[in-house]
Amino acid sequence: MASRRSSREPSLLGICLCLLPFVLSCIQYFLLWLPADRPSLTSALVKALPVLSLAFFSWIQEAGSPSAPWVRLGLLLSALGDVCLVWPNGFIYGMASFAVAHVLYIWTFGLRPARLGLLPPVGLAFGAFYAFLLPHLPPALAVPVAGYMAILGLVVWRGLARGGRGRTLGALLFTLSDSVLTLDAFVSPVPAARAVVMTTYYAAQCFLALTVVEHGHPSPKAE
Template structure:
């Protein structure tokens, strides 16, 4: 077999991997900055909010490099921008509900991106039994004024998880990690403090966002260099 011909199919794939790595490097750099600075939670500031948002905003730049499938990529970018707004709002406790609303909008955009085909209702039958016991326990610890907003948010999150799992690939793993991150965040905030909660929450959150963003490469191709 001709080694030149044998190597031809590998070159575009290798080039695409280099391209993805180049555009993802700001994400990993800004994640490292966030964890190295580790700005305290009890000192809300715009600097802290910006450092927290930069990894998610860098994923918007990554998605801007996507070529085909612009509709899917645009919805993911919108979800990431809403997530960044939510990240900033959660820095200030008094803006908690604004953050919940921003993340709910992000989940709706992810849901729109993932679509309803294939439907796979069987996955929904797995999501509901897992979500109901957790939320039933959490409900006892929520302040009365947060019950309705967080119930609506939980429905949006559970639906996003269902559709992410139905899409599969990195979108499914990202949706699952996003759900776990939110579950730990709310349990730590309202029910019982968890050890190393912030580290685990932010690690799973950033991992979720990058995995969902990488799902853009499963259908469309990235621009060549």
């Protein structure tokens, strides 16, 4: 028998109230603006708290969505990636955590409709960006970054193919965030990079979390 929590259709007011911890933790992050060059457990917690809040949101607002557990796990892995990226030597571990989170997001988007016509332009865009980035990457990161970008490209393909505000905007904003991050880290400083990266990143995760309450509650195996 379905629980009361999973049988109710979420209301707009309920969704907004459940997003309040996410909004407040985002405000806290930007108000504190802890120095990025002084890694600490406190800065890791402050950075990860908004995404952890979204994981909690996906639990209390899933309303029977079969994709909710996978979205939630993706959010938790993203929070782990946030923690890893606080420390410079944690970059590869953070990227791996996000890569697995993206695989889970792809699973929740499903593989139908395929819309294979979207693959060439998405692949061309990601391939061109990687070709531009490659000369600036440390040799040890060339293959991991290529793998990560391939997975992120699949997220964009599936997000555009399935449609819906949460999937489409989540995928595109995640791409924008990661693009600015890599340009700033490996090519040349980007003005206000951290603010742009974190704003688009938190927005992307919020849109992805909202897929659990989108109309129809698409299954990971949805046709």
